[in-house]
Amino acid sequence: xxxxxxxxxxxxxxxxxxxxxxxxxxxxxxxxxxxxxxxxxxxxxxxxxxxxxxxxxxxxxxxxxxxxxxxxxxxxxxxxxxxxxxxxxxxxxxxxxxxxxxxxxxxxxxxxxxxxxxxxxxxxxxxxxxxxxxxxxxxxxxxxxxxxxxxxxxxxxxxxxxxxxxxxxxxxxxxxxxxxxxxxxxxxxxxxxxxxxxxxxxxxxxxxxxxxxxxxxxxxxxxxxxxxxxxxxxxxxxxxxxxxxxxxxxxxxxxxxxxxxxxxxxxxxxxxxxxxxxxxxxxxxxxxxxxxxxxxxxxxxxxxxxxxxxxxxxxxxxxxxxxxxxxxxxxxxxxxxxxxxxxxxxxxxxxxxxxxxxxxxxxxxxxxxxxxxxxxxxxxxxxxxxxxxxxxxxxxxxxxxxxxxxxxxxxxxxxxxxxxxxxxxxxxxxxxxxx
Numbered sequence: 001x002x003x004x005x006x007x008x009x010x011x012x013x014x015x016x017x018x019x020x021x022x023x024x025x026x027x028x029x030x031x032x033x034x035x036x037x038x039x040x041x042x043x044x045x046x047x048x049x050x051x052x053x054x055x056x057x058x059x060x061x062x063x064x065x066x067x068x069x070x071x072x073x074x075x076x077x078x079x080x081x082x083x084x085x086x087x088x089x090x091x092x093x094x095x096x097x098x099x100x101x102x103x104x105x106x107x108x109x110x111x112x113x114x115x116x117x118x119x120x121x122x123x124x125x126x127x128x129x130x131x132x133x134x135x136x137x138x139x140x141x142x143x144x145x146x147x148x149x150x151x152x153x154x155x156x157x158x159x160x161x162x163x164x165x166x167x168x169x170x171x172x173x174x175x176x177x178x179x180x181x182x183x184x185x186x187x188x189x190x191x192x193x194x195x196x197x198x199x200x201x202x203x204x205x206x207x208x209x210x211x212x213x214x215x216x217x218x219x220x221x222x223x224x225x226x227x228x229x230x231x232x233x234x235x236x237x238x239x240x241x242x243x244x245x246x247x248x249x250x251x252x253x254x255x256x257x258x259x260x261x262x263x264x265x266x267x268x269x270x271x272x273x274x275x276x277x278x279x280x281x282x283x284x285x286x287x288x289x290x291x292x293x294x295x296x297x298x299x300x301x302x303x304x305x306x307x308x309x310x311x312x313x314x315x316x317x318x319x320x321x322x323x324x325x326x327x328x329x330x331x332x333x334x335x336x337x338x339x340x341x342x343x344x345x346x347x348x349x350x351x352x353x354x355x356x357x358x359x360x361x362x363x364x365x366x367x368x369x370x371x372x373x374x375x376x377x378x379x380x381x382x383x384x385x386x387x388x389x390x391x392x393x394x395x396x397x398x399x400x401x402x403x404x405x406x407x408x409x410x411x412x413x414x415x416x417x418x419x420x421x422x423x424x425x426x427x428x429x430x431x432x433x434x435x
Contacts (some may be wrong), residue, residue: 083372084212085216086136089159090222090223094127094157095143097119099120103173106371122400123401124356126406131423136426150209156211162182163178163228165251165257166250167181168231170281177199177228186260197218206406220287233246247311270428274308280395294342295342302338332418340394
């Protein structure tokens with residue numbers, strides 16, 4: 001340390017120089033402070049004795065800055081979270097088999113990319129919730145409704161495709177929406193927790209298939225739901241203004257359930273906002289008169305989604321005030337997903353508005369030709385299969401995303417760049433950048 005002090009004095013380096021270098025290191029996204037000091041050492045020490053001494057000074061400063069950056073930037077100092085379990089509530093974007101268990105399995109070619117078979121997911125492969133679980137070293141979540149081969153040791157998934165926040169007016173099989181709306185998913189969670197504690201206390205063959213009691217308060221609670229509430233309004237022939245008017249009540253229902261989950265003992269929440277519904281083929285094909293934006297998406301439908309997200313973010317802010325002990329992270333999934341439609345080539349994708357697994361029309365989508373179905377065209381039977389390279393496509397079946405798109409979105413949001421507070425997924429147990 002004495003050598004560092006003498007060297008710094010020799011070259012008259014002041015606090016201004018120190019602050020400048022600290023600023024450079026903080027702003028750097030391509031190298032760490034240690035790699036910066038290493039590169040300075042290698043380049044300057046090859047010149048002359050004087051530059052060698054200067055290199056020593058700069059390296060000393062970088063070492064100091066490496067320490068102070070950890071102190072000044074509290075995110076670096078925070079420990080990674082060790083979630084022993086994940087409990088997920090939501091709809092098709094995070095359903096790992098609930099709909100399949102309750103109603104019917106999505107047919108081939110669903111699941112073709114990763115599982116090589118239908119796996120209860122509305123995609124060609126993995127969903128964001130799968131990548132979230134894997135990032136913590138946890139297995140894929142078993143669906144709560146799935147009675148066959150399930151293991152709930154590290155959590156459970158209560159999401160089902162076609163689920164809404166509010167009680168839908170059109171329910172399967174008479175209508176198109178799941179009966180397992182968010183209130184019921186919460187009720188299922190309460191029942192799951194209660195029965196889990198009884199099973200573990202009783203012992204027996206099922207004991208080791210259930211999460212430990214201490215996992216519930218330490219778990220990560222993920223929520224991804226809301227798009228179907230908007231879709232229900234659109235397909236009920238409500239105007240854009242009428243659907244907008246339902247948003248506050250939808251968000252109120254969401255907040256109510258987060259409050260209930262918190263009061264059950266949950267403390268860490270990872271909440272996704274809703275995506276750009278106006279970029280999906282099932283909206284574009286059915287509302288062809290809607291104004292398009294520069295990406296080809298339906299502008300008014302996306303504006304409703306944006307309003308939903310605005311009110312959701314407000315609600316999350318209020319939840320933080322009401323529950324100061326909770327770590328509640330709001331995740332801007334919308335912005336990441338929209339970038340896939342507005343700048344597909346930049347991220348290695350193509351034809352973002354065109355469905356990979358579908359048939360008919362400008363968007364390769366038709367309400368009567370679902371992915372995996374067999375249709376009759378001019379007297380001939382045609383199987384509705386997938387495109388050759390799903391890894392280059394964004395939209396899988398007109399409503400849902402491909403595994404490649406899901407992975408891209410996960411990679412972006414897990415960094416914390418789209419989170420409020422700006423914390424990465426691995427630190428979602430912290431309330432903010434300080435603690």
